[in-house]
Amino acid sequence: MKCPCNPSKLYESCCKKAHLQIKSVTTPEALMRSRYSAFVLANIDYLQKSHHSSTRPSKLEKKEILDWTKSVEWIKLDVLQTTENNVEFKAYFYENGSLNVIHENSHFVKENNYWVYKSAL
Template sequence: MKCPCNPNNLYVDCCKKAHQNIYAATSPEILMRSRYSAFVLANIDYLQKSHHSLTRPSKLEKKEIETWTKSVEWIKLEVLKTTENTVEFKAYFYENNSLNMIHENSFFEKENNHWVYKKARLI
C-alpha cells in the first residue's frame, strides 16, 4: 500500500513505523505526516497519542473526529515549510462532493521524550 502522506513511499516504510511506535516520529515533519496518514486511515488512537496532553481532544471530540475523517475522501498532502518546531502544510480532501483544503502552520513540541502536536494556526 502506498503511504497517504507521500505516494512515492510504501506505508510500511513510512508512516506505519510511527503508527506502531510514536518514538519513530523523530521530527515535527515526520509526526505531522504520520498524523495526516492517521486521518486518512481513521487511526484515531494514534491521533490522540500524538496530540499534546494539554490540548488533546476529549472522548466526545474523538468520536466526532472519527466520524468526520471517515466521511471525507482524502486527496493529498503538501508540506510547504518546516522549521525546528513548526510545519506549514496543505491537506486536500473531498467533502460533500466539494474539494476542500486545510492550510495551517502546526506547532509541535516534545512531551514524554517524543514529538507531539500542540496547536495550529489556520492560514
C-alpha cells in the same frame, strides 16, 4: 499500499513505523506526516497519542473526529515549509462533493520524550 503522506513511498516503510511506535518519530515534519496518514486511515488512537496532553481532544471530540475522517475522501498532503518546531502544510480532501483544503502552520513540542502536536499557529 502507498503511504497517504507520500505516494512515492510504501506505508510499510513510512508512516506505519510511527503508528506502531510513536517514539520512532524523530522530527516535527515526520510527526505531521504520520498524523495526516492517521487521519486518512481513521487511526484515532494514534491521533490522540500524538496530540499534546493539554490540547488533546475529549472522548466526545474523538468520536466526532472519527466520524468526520470517515466521511471525507482524502486527496493529498503538501508540506509547504518546515522550521524548527513548526510545519506549514495543505491537506486536500473532498467533502460533500466539494474540494476543500486545510491550510495550517502546526506547532510541535516534545512531551514524554517524543514529538506531539501542540497547536495551530
